[in-house]
Amino acid sequence: MNNQQVLFFQAIKAALPEYQNLALSVAEKLGISTNEAYKKIRGDSNLTFQQIIKLSDCFDVPFLYSPKQSLSVTFSYLNVNEDLDMIGYLRNLLDNIKAIKNSNKKHITITTDDIPLFHFFKYPELTSFKLFFWANSANNLEMPFSSSFLSDEIIKISQELHATYLEIPSTEIWSKDTVTGTLEQIRYAFEAGHLTDTELAVKIVEQVRYCLTDMNMYAISSKKTIDPNHTFNWYNCDVLGSIAYLVDFKDHMACYNRFNTFNYLRTEDQAYCKQTKQWMQGLIMKSVSFSGQGEKHRNKYLYNAFAECDKLLREITNG
Template identity: 75%
Template structure:
């Protein structure tokens, strides 16, 4: 019980802003002295069920108990109406998670993906709106034509904030050989199906090119901003198998697995996260580095990606 309690408080600590004291916050929620709060945090005093519920509800952190003999993992996810996906709700939840990561003193995100990580899209208005439009299955199954104006100012502002937060979090990205291909095919499909106009399709393709140019700049300097703490490592592995985000807080980890096209399953099960980290480390050993001195391989990869963009642009322009 004590081990789970210690992990629970570590998760609460990570969810708190850096300026907020853990013991004082726990004492306030439980209505106990700071000294008693410290005992709870150290594991010298056991939490009761009512206290666990109070802390979980207040800090938005789950208490996970798993009997040692049962190889089960508990995941959380944002429940969205699949008939009419609420993209504002989705982005607000994503922002809440990313803010918690950003506020942590020690953090690093490792990503394995066969689609360009969505945080890079969020820098560009039309591309952001197109991805949100495409993810809305109910919209794609109607005769509604894509218009960036259907997404309000609040969604655009949240998207830009997500992009900025992500740039300030150290990360490692492992892309597959087809990572860019998926977005290219989405644009092709949407244009051929009549969901987007020629002008918008060409504009979105151009913004995909901007994304790739950004990636090249991050990789050359091995950081995403001028701040050396915002490190960036980029790898290419031909076969990945899943889209996963692993957040390493040094004292514990959290894992996000994408499902239902854009939503994600989240767990802080440390055994699961440890296995995921080992898998990712093994992938890196088999991967080609694009960062820093990996210029030759990076240029070849980007050349092929730009060629895909140019090919689709010509198809659309000549249609």
């Protein structure tokens, strides 16, 4: 078990804020000496089953064990009830993204055929529409959309999610249809009569354009803020195959795979994460870079995306 125990402590360390000492934290939670905590961290002293449970609960880090020759992977996910508690969903997402931001070393790599949710969280109406669309898709509802779907609390949490993501170094790999997905959702809602307010529909499409303008700014400087540590790399790959988020810490990884429209499966199985990382690195090798000097390809991609936005705006205003 020692190897799994060492990996377990590496995962706990990755989840701790930079200022927090691992051995002191473990000693405090288990009620043992710091010296004994160091022995357990090194694998010289085995954890008891009760201690594993206690550490997992305290630090919200699972202990992962797979028998030899087993290809099974354990995932966790957010249990969203039939009422689809969006505030609960966003709070859980915020807890995850804050834990990543507070880690010593971190980097997120995203493969996606939809605009990463953290970007549209900057814009209230676009955020509201995406949450509305997810709610309808998840529960097979046919309710109309209005700006009242958005609460002050959702706005507050969403903007905090956006601000936190900007402070995490990241690489994003978009497909050729990444922007199209959101535009098609808006088009469908408008044509199906779920989005009847023309002015609101126009505003949502315009906010998609603002998201793309933000992306262009990040790509030009290869960073998301004025802080050089908040690096940003943007790639385009025609065929991706899945939406995945890989969080790479100093000595540990975590993978999030999206399912059921908006929810995600999370695992810290290192073999699985390693395979995911290798797959993403392979995609990057086949991708076109939009960051830094990739101006020509980036401008062409954005030109086509803006043209699709303009096309939808004409359909909405002339319809």
